[in-house]
Amino acid sequence: MEQINGEGTENSPLDCIVIGAGPGGLQACIHLGRYNFRVKLFHTPGGRTGYAKHIENYLGLRVVSGPELLQTGLAQVESFGVAVVRAKVERVEVRQGLFEVQAAGKIYHSRFVIAASGARETLAPFKNLPRFFGTSYYTCMICDGYRTTGKKLLVIDRTINGMRLSVGMKQMFTRDVTFLAHGFSLAPVYKALLEDEGIALVEGRPEELLGETALEGVRLSDGRVIPCEVILGWGGITLNDEYLEGLDLERDAEGFKIMTRGAGESSIPGLFVLGALRHGHSQAIISAGQGAEAAIEISTRIVEL
Ligand SMILES: Cc1cc2nc3c(=O)[nH]c(=O)nc-3n(C[C@H](O)[C@H](O)[C@H](O)COP(=O)(O)OP(=O)(O)OC[C@H]3O[C@@H](n4cnc5c(N)ncnc54)[C@H](O)[C@@H]3O)c2cc1C
Incomplete structure (x- = not known):
C-alpha cells in the first residue's frame, strides 16, 4: 500500500482523521479546524441526514433540509483549513500508538480518529x-x-x-x-x-x-x-462500520452499537465514536454536540492542557 508524502505519514502523523460528513463529523471538524490542528475529513456522499427534508428541531434554524445543513457545514469546515477528501475509508488499524487509516488506495497516519460514519x-x-x-x-x-x-x-x-x-x-x-x-x-x-x-x-x-x-x-x-x-x-438501520471490523470494540448487549465513555471515546484509546454508530439516542443536534465534545477532549490531549 502506497505511503503518502507529507502530512499523514508515520513520521508526520495528522492530529486527527474524521470519518463521515454528517452533523457529527462536520461539527468535530469545525472545532478541530479552529484549533489550527492538522485534520483530514474523509466522506462519501449519502448518510441519513441527507434524507431529512425538514429538520425543525435544530437550535437556531427554524427549518432546514438535511442536504442544506450538510452543504453549509462542509463549506464552514473547509473555511477553517480542514482537508476534505471525498473517499470511502476502507479500514482503520492501530499500530504502535498511531492510527492507520486506509482510503482511496493510500494509508494515512493520525494520532486520533473520530468515527462519525452513521448508518444506512x-x-x-x-x-x-x-x-x-x-x-x-x-x-x-x-x-x-x-x-x-x-x-x-x-x-x-x-x-x-x-x-x-x-x-x-x-x-x-x-x-x-x-x-x-x-x-x-x-x-x-x-x-x-x-x-x-x-x-x-x-x-x-x-x-x-x-x-x-x-x-x-x-x-x-x-x-x-x-x-x-x-x-x-x-x-431498520445498518451501521456504516465495516472499516472498524479489525478492532476489538466494546458493543452494547445486542453486539450492535458501539459503547463509549466520557466525551465519546470507545474502548480503543484515541478512537472517538459519534452519532448513529454509538449507543444512545441519535439526532442531528445530538451528533453535532458529540462532535464538539470529542474535538475539545482531543484538543486537551494534544496540547496536554
Ligand atoms: C428521513 C429522516 C429524517 C430525519 N429527520 C431528522 C430531524 O428532523 N431531526 C434530527 O435531529 N434528526 C433527523 N434524522 C436523523 C439524523 O439524520 C441522524 O440522527 C443523524 O444523521 C446522525 O448523524 P451522523 O453524523 O451519525 O451520520 P449521518 O448523517 O448518517 O452521516 C454519516 C456520513 O458518513 C459517510 N460515510 C459512511 N461510511 C463512510 C466511510 N466508510 N468512509 C467515509 N464516509 C463514510 C456517509 O456517507 C455520511 O455522509 C432523520 C433521519 C432520517 C432518515
Whole structure:
C-alpha cells in the first residue's frame, strides 16, 4: 500500500482523521479546524441526514433540509483549513500508538480518529415507498412525529411495539390513528386495549402505497385499501462500520452499537465514536454536540492542557 508524502505519514502523523460528513463529523471538524490542528475529513456522499427534508428541531434554524445543513457545514469546515477528501475509508488499524487509516488506495497516519460514519436505512419493501419517504412515510417518531399532528395516521409494525407506538402517537400528535399489524395477529387483550384507546386495528400485509404526489392510502395483499395521509412505518438501520471490523470494540448487549465513555471515546484509546454508530439516542443536534465534545477532549490531549 502506497505511503503518502507529507502530512499523514508515520513520521508526520495528522492530529486527527474524521470519518463521515454528517452533523457529527462536520461539527468535530469545525472545532478541530479552529484549533489550527492538522485534520483530514474523509466522506462519501449519502448518510441519513441527507434524507431529512425538514429538520425543525435544530437550535437556531427554524427549518432546514438535511442536504442544506450538510452543504453549509462542509463549506464552514473547509473555511477553517480542514482537508476534505471525498473517499470511502476502507479500514482503520492501530499500530504502535498511531492510527492507520486506509482510503482511496493510500494509508494515512493520525494520532486520533473520530468515527462519525452513521448508518444506512433498510426500508420496508412496499411499492412506491421511496416516493413518500421523508415527506409522508416516516420511520422515526422523534424526528417526524410532530409532522403527523392532526393528520390521518397509519402506524405499520411487524411487532407488538407498534401497538405501544400507536398509543403514544395518539397521546402526542393525532386522534386519528389506525394500527396495521403487519403479518401477525394481536392477542384479544391487546385488541381490547386498542379499542379502549379509540385506535382502529387492521391485520394484513401492506403491498403498495397509493397516491401520485400526496399519500392517499395503503393497499394490502388481499386488495383492501386503508386510507391515510401519513404513515409511521417500520424500517431498520445498518451501521456504516465495516472499516472498524479489525478492532476489538466494546458493543452494547445486542453486539450492535458501539459503547463509549466520557466525551465519546470507545474502548480503543484515541478512537472517538459519534452519532448513529454509538449507543444512545441519535439526532442531528445530538451528533453535532458529540462532535464538539470529542474535538475539545482531543484538543486537551494534544496540547496536554
Ligand atoms: C428521513 C429522516 C429524517 C430525519 N429527520 C431528522 C430531524 O428532523 N431531526 C434530527 O435531529 N434528526 C433527523 N434524522 C436523523 C439524523 O439524520 C441522524 O440522527 C443523524 O444523521 C446522525 O448523524 P451522523 O453524523 O451519525 O451520520 P449521518 O448523517 O448518517 O452521516 C454519516 C456520513 O458518513 C459517510 N460515510 C459512511 N461510511 C463512510 C466511510 N466508510 N468512509 C467515509 N464516509 C463514510 C456517509 O456517507 C455520511 O455522509 C432523520 C433521519 C432520517 C432518515
